[in-house]
Amino acid sequence: MDIFNVPFWTFVAVIAGIYTIFALGLYVQYALTGLPNFGHVAFAALAAYTMAILVIRFASPMPLAALAGLLVAVAFSFVLGIPTLRLRADYLAIATVAGGEIVRYLALNLQGLTGGPLGSIGMLGPTKLAQYNGPWDALIRRIVDALKESSIFAPVASRDFAMLLIVWPLALLLLLVFWLMARSPWGRLMRAIREDEAAAAAVGKNVFRAKMQALALGALLGGLAGLLLAWQIGIVTPDDYQPTFTFYAYLILILGGTTRIWAIPFGAALFGLLYSGTRFLNFFPLSLFDSGERAYLRLLLVGLLLIVLMAVRPQGLLGNRRQLLLQ
Amino acid sequence: MRTFAFPAEWPLAGKRRTTVGIVAAIVTLALVAAVVSPRADFAQFAQLVVNGVITGSILALAGVGATLIFGIQRIANFAHGDFLTIGAYAAFVVNSLLGQNLALAAVGAMAAVALFAVVAHFVLFRPLRGRGTVALALISVGLGLVIRNGIAIVAGSEIRRFQVSQSDVIELGVVRLAPGQAVAIAVAVIVAPLVGLFLARTRVGKRMRAVADNRDLAAVAGIDIERIAVYVWILAGALAGLAGVMLGLEQGTFDPNMGVGPLFLIFTAVVLGGIGSAYGALFAGLALGLAMELSTWDGFFGGLDAKYKPVLAFVVLILLLLYRPQGLLGRARIL
Numbered sequence: 135m136d137i138f139n140v141p142f143w144t145f146v147a148v149i150a151g152i153y154t155i156f157a158l159g160l161y162v163q164y165a166l167t168g169l170p171n172f173g174h175v176a177f178a179a180l181a182a183y184t185m186a187i188l189v190i191r192f193a194s195p196m197p198l199a200a201l202a203g204l205l206v207a208v209a210f211s212f213v214l215g216i217p218t219l220r221l222r223a224d225y226l227a228i229a230t231v232a233g234g235e236i237v238r239y240l241a242l243n244l245q246g247l248t249g250g251p252l253g254s255i256g257m258l259g260p261t262k263l264a265q266y267n268g269p270w271d272a273l274i275r276r277i278v279d280a281l282k283e284s285s286i287f288a289p290v291a292s293r294d295f296a297m298l299l300i301v302w303p304l305a306l307l308l309l310l311v312f313w314l315m316a317r318s319p320w321g322r323l324m325r326a327i328r329e330d331e332a333a334a335a336a337v338g339k340n341v342f343r344a345k346m347q348a349l350a351l352g353a354l355l356g357g358l359a360g361l362l363l364a365w366q367i368g369i370v371t372p373d374d375y376q377p378t379f380t381f382y383a384y385l386i387l388i389l390g391g392t393t394r395i396w397a398i399p400f401g402a403a404l405f406g407l408l409y410s411g412t413r414f415l416n417f418f419p420l421s422l423f424d425s426g427e428r429a430y431l432r433l434l435l436v437g438l439l440l441i442v443l444m445a446v447r448p449q450g451l452l453g454n455r456r457q458l459l460l461q
Numbered sequence: 462m463r464t465f466a467f468p469a470e471w472p473l474a475g476k477r478r479t480t481v482g483i484v485a486a487i488v489t490l491a492l493v494a495a496v497v498s499p500r501a502d503f504a505q506f507a508q509l510v511v512n513g514v515i516t517g518s519i520l521a522l523a524g525v526g527a528t529l530i531f532g533i534q535r536i537a538n539f540a541h542g543d544f545l546t547i548g549a550y551a552a553f554v555v556n557s558l559l560g561q562n563l564a565l566a567a568v569g570a571m572a573a574v575a576l577f578a579v580v581a582h583f584v585l586f587r588p589l590r591g592r593g594t595v596a597l598a599l600i601s602v603g604l605g606l607v608i609r610n611g612i613a614i615v616a617g618s619e620i621r622r623f624q625v626s627q628s629d630v631i632e633l634g635v636v637r638l639a640p641g642q643a644v645a646i647a648v649a650v651i652v653a654p655l656v657g658l659f660l661a662r663t664r665v666g667k668r669m670r671a672v673a674d675n676r677d678l679a680a681v682a683g684i685d686i687e688r689i690a691v692y693v694w695i696l697a698g699a700l701a702g703l704a705g706v707m708l709g710l711e712q713g714t715f716d717p718n719m720g721v722g723p724l725f726l727i728f729t730a731v732v733l734g735g736i737g738s739a740y741g742a743l744f745a746g747l748a749l750g751l752a753m754e755l756s757t758w759d760g761f762f763g764g765l766d767a768k769y770k771p772v773l774a775f776v777v778l779i780l781l782l783l784y785r786p787q788g789l790l791g792r793a794r795i796l
Binding site: 164168170172213214216217218221222223224225227228229231232233235236239240243244377378381384426427430431433434436437438439440441444445448 | 531537539585588589592594595596598599600602603604605606607609610611613614618721722724725728729731732736768771772774775778779780782783786
């Protein structure tokens with residue numbers, strides 16, 4: 135494939151926008167409040183699966199199904215948060231790892247409900263292809279048609295480009311909202327908890343409630359990213375919600391600058407570039423690996439990058455060390 | 462290390478006897494239900510006990526290592542599941558490529574993972590000590606990704622199996638075992654008590670427990686913490702390697718992602734036993750393995766569908782964190 139392939143990079147840009155929203159959820163939990171969530175992917179998976187199941191099985195209208203998906207994601211954050219947020223941070227980490235794994239396990243094994251390994255396409259049994267994307271595709275098609283009418287966008291009008299016009303404004307709006315929130319007294323409380331929980335409790339703040347708010351808001355954003363991903367791809371399968379998805383978000387945060395909210399889109403773009411760009415690295419010596427092996431090499435590099443960045447620059451590439459006094 | 466004290470009214474703090482009572486009551490109830498139930502099938506029960514001991518020993522051996530590492534260096538090692546995978550692949554090399562028997566393969570696996578763990582300690586975790594649990598946990602996550610995908614690149618991502626007969630059946634009374642399972646249960650019955658004895662009776666074992674329990678106090682008492690930390694990584698690696706071989710034998714096949722699924726079960730065993738408590742993890746791993754297998758017994762109210770076994774473990778973990786985060790037998794203290 136040619137490096138200057140517009141449709142391909144449009145697709146990458148859409149995914150980067152979705153990752154921005156996903157990582158923003160982790161920003162609220164981890165960077166702002168200091169909550170280590172290692173199962174962020176569970177929120178995305180729960181929202182996407184709930185939406186798909188409601189639309190396919192119960193013919194529920196899309197907005198209602200999407201709302202239910204977000205609610206389920208937030209409800210799950212309470213399941214994980216209520217037992218652990220009074221304890222040391224590592225208990226939350228363990229619970230979230232378990233939560234992420236159990237959601238994927240159930241998606242894989244409750245074949246009757248989730249379609250099993252086939253995902254949403256198998257929800258109505260092996261003989262009938264199940265689709266949830268009808269209403270969303272109709273919306274996208276209407277945008278594409280409108281784009282084709284206009285003189286400027288006609289050459290680039292495509293499904294992915296329409297998606298781009300939805301995802302990125304939404305991502306930027308959410309960034310703005312949470313930037314304002316992080317600067318508000320609420321945001322200061324979250325940072326205070328991150329730096330010294332006991333001090334925040336000592337001045338009369340309800341630390342548990344504040345942490346629960348951060349976890350639930352993060353779950354909401356994670357769920358939203360899961361919905362957008364499900365609409366973009368058009369199918370929900372357990373493989374889309376591997377545990378590694380969570381760590382992409384960590385890498386995005388760290389690549390950007392952990393405590394800088396406006397660095398998240400840059401982190402996401404950089405990650406998208408690194409992640410998708412590696413498929414163009416087919417020259418020697420990388421040509422020694424076949425394409426299947428290169429997928430593993432890519433994940434290996436993600437792990438290596440995570441180790442090196444956490445070891446050398448835990449505040450992120452653009453971050454400010456003084457703002458990250460985590461422990 | 463920031464700590465956060467609980468309010469005095471924290472549920473069940475220090476009420477150790479109550480918990481033991483509750484557990485005893487549940488066990489009694491289950492046994493009564495089992496005897497009364499018309500569908501009780503004791504051959505199946507015996508089979509499940511055997512499976513439970515295998516699963517339980519895997520969790521116990523891996524859990525002891527994970528809990529000691531946590532106790533000594535405050536690392537929630539998210540690469541611990543992948544340590545098991547290294548063990549399985551090291552054994553595969555000795556067993557299938559070099560054509561040696563499984564016992565030698567298991568020794569090779571233990572040595573390989575112990576070496577890997579020590580290298581990880583010196584290269585990664587010791588220099589980065591004091592970074593805080595969250596940063597170290599993320600680093601161990603990165604390590605896990607490197608291990609998993611490194612194995613996939615070097616050894617290929619296809620499904621592997623050990624050189625043991627897949628069709629033979631060994632009958633022990635009412636219990637039927639595949640040869641691989643027989644090896645696993647033999648290892649389980651021998652090694653788990655040995656580890657317990659090692660921790661209870663030897664100087665190094667006692668020191669490991671002392672450092673894991675209270676690092677500062679152990680240091681004041683004259684224990685060389687740096688040396689004990691190295692020993693802990695060796696022990697944790699060796700046990701994880703052995704557990705990996707057993708997991709490979711129990712499942713029959715394995716691939717580079719083998720360690721991903723058991724990780725949260727290992728952590729559940731660690732929390733169940735009380736984080737940092739080696740005996741606790743040994744006991745809790747066995748208990749969790751047995752509970753997961755026995756929950757599928759027909760005599761137990763018709764038996765849980767086998768696919769809900771991990772869900773049971775998850776529910777146990779959440780309830781535990783809710784009511785007894787210090788572990789079933791642990792003392793309440795600052796968590």
